[in-house]
Amino acid sequence: MTSAKTYRAGTLKEALAQVRRDLGGDAVILNTREVRRRRLFGLGPREQVEVTASDRSPAPSSLLVSAGIPVSAASDSLRSQFGDQLGQLHAIVTDLSRMGRIDHLLPDLPTALVPTYSTLLEAEVPEALCRRLVRFVAEQLEPDEVHRPEAIRAALREAVEECVQIAPPIAAVAGTRRVVALIGPTGVGKTTTVAKLAADFKLSKGLRPGLVTVDTYRIAAVEQLRTYAEIIDIPLAVANAPGDMRRAIDELGDVDLVLIDTAGRSPRDEVKIRELADFLAAAQPDEIHLVLSAVAGERSLRAAVERFSVARADRLILTKLDEADGLGGVLAVLGQANRPVSYLTTGQAVPDDIEAANRSRLARLILGHEVVG
Ligand SMILES: Nc1nc2c(ncn2[C@@H]2O[C@H](COP(=O)(O)OP(=O)(O)O)[C@@H](O)[C@H]2O)c(=O)[nH]1
Numbered sequence: 285m286t287s288a289k290t291y292r293a294g295t296l297k298e299a300l301a302q303v304r305r306d307l308g309g310d311a312v313i314l315n316t317r318e319v320r321r322r323r324l325f326g327l328g329p330r331e332q333v334e335v336t337a338s339d340r341s342p343a344p345s346s347l348l349v350s351a352g353i354p355v356s357a358a359s360d361s362l363r364s365q366f367g368d369q370l371g372q373l374h375a376i377v378t379d380l381s382r383m384g385r386i387d388h389l390l391p392d393l394p395t396a397l398v399p400t401y402s403t404l405l406e407a408e409v410p411e412a413l414c415r416r417l418v419r420f421v422a423e424q425l426e427p428d429e430v431h432r433p434e435a436i437r438a439a440l441r442e443a444v445e446e447c448v449q450i451a452p453p454i455a456a457v458a459g460t461r462r463v464v465a466l467i468g469p470t471g472v473g474k475t476t477t478v479a480k481l482a483a484d485f486k487l488s489k490g491l492r493p494g495l496v497t498v499d500t501y502r503i504a505a506v507e508q509l510r511t512y513a514e515i516i517d518i519p520l521a522v523a524n525a526p527g528d529m530r531r532a533i534d535e536l537g538d539v540d541l542v543l544i545d546t547a548g549r550s551p552r553d554e555v556k557i558r559e560l561a562d563f564l565a566a567a568q569p570d571e572i573h574l575v576l577s578a579v580a581g582e583r584s585l586r587a588a589v590e591r592f593s594v595a596r597a598d599r600l601i602l603t604k605l606d607e608a609d610g611l612g613g614v615l616a617v618l619g620q621a622n623r624p625v626s627y628l629t630t631g632q633a634v635p636d637d638i639e640a641a642n643r644s645r646l647a648r649l650i651l652g653h654e655v656v657g
């Protein structure tokens with residue numbers, strides 16, 4: 285006989301992990317709800333999540349039990365009264381139970397969507413956003429679609445696409461000079477991405493790019509970009525101070541695209557970020573792309589967006605999608621940054637591992653419906 289057990293934890297993710305540890309992967313989630321627990325010493329109530337689960341599907345007769353009718357008595361008297369009609373009734377009850385699961389539980393967490401919810405949690409999507417996505421999915425689906433995995437996947441992709449903005453690729457045209465700066469934390473892949481873009485604009489699009497670096501802290505980083513400039517065979521100029529920026533750009537001569545690589549010691553260094561803002565003010569870029577690594581956790585992504593807000597980026601580049609375990613944190617931060625994504629990078633290879641961002645591709649990658657490569 286199946287019995288239901290109740291699990292409590294600080295987050296739904298932890299509670300579901302307990303269920304899985306205790307009952308295994310086939311556990312059926314019967315109910316989830318938020319509970320408030322009073323804490324000692326006036327610390328106020330703390331939210332907890334309670335999950336009721338059993339180790340296999342509840343029999344349809346459990347509906348009769350919950351209605352207060354002993355199953356055997358009910359079946360016997362019903363059978364003698366209604367005979368074959370009981371079979372039909374049984375089928376109807378089973379159907380109702382299947383449909384009823386949607387409002388059986390928390391209004392914002394239909395049972396049929398619990399697996400969807402936990403998949404999102406596993407992709408590191410923050411709980412509040414998981415709820416919004418699942419609610420969107422629940423609203424999109426017709427009652428009979430709730431049990432069709434393909435319908436759920438499609439609705440979920442649509443939900444994620446709603447959270448994602450896409451920018452067009454860099455708008456460089458032969459004969460005009462477009463100035464584009466890449467900014468972001470150390471090590472996210474700015475220099476590599478500048479090299480990928482420069483190579484692509486020169487080799488595939490036949491334009492004339494030039495590079496400027498404001499890397500004043502690490503000589504090695506200048507050398508890294510210089511090496512790329514030599515291989516791609518394009519000019520490179522170094523700006524040592526904000527006042528030197530215009531000269532560096534002009535030194536490149538007749539180019540269609542100026543790509544500005546930037547660097548700092550640490551994203552936590554506010555003075556350096558203000559200095560970066562001064563470099564950018566001097567360069568007057570047409571586009572500023574904030575580069576974020578998909579490998580970073582939600583917290584450090586949020587911190588990066590916050591710290592670089594002074595520099596007023598108008599687009600985002602997401603790097604290292606090939607190395608990221610889950611892109612849920614990225615999804616959360618896209619909402620916070622409220623900026624469109626211009627490019628995705630998917631590996632270390634210059635110039636191959638870069639692509640212009642695409643809404644449906646990005647949604648699929650975030651959901652793990654598609655892999656990089
Ligand atoms: N796996 C992976 N590695 C990358 C990607 N982009 C850059 N990298 C690597 O990340 C490291 C730091 O890159 P770099 O361009 O120097 O970062 P920067 O400090 O922001 O300029 C290098 O080892 C790059 O090869 C990417 O899309 N995927």
Ligand SMILES: [Mg+2]
Binds near residue numbers: 475476546
């Ligand atoms: Mg660099």
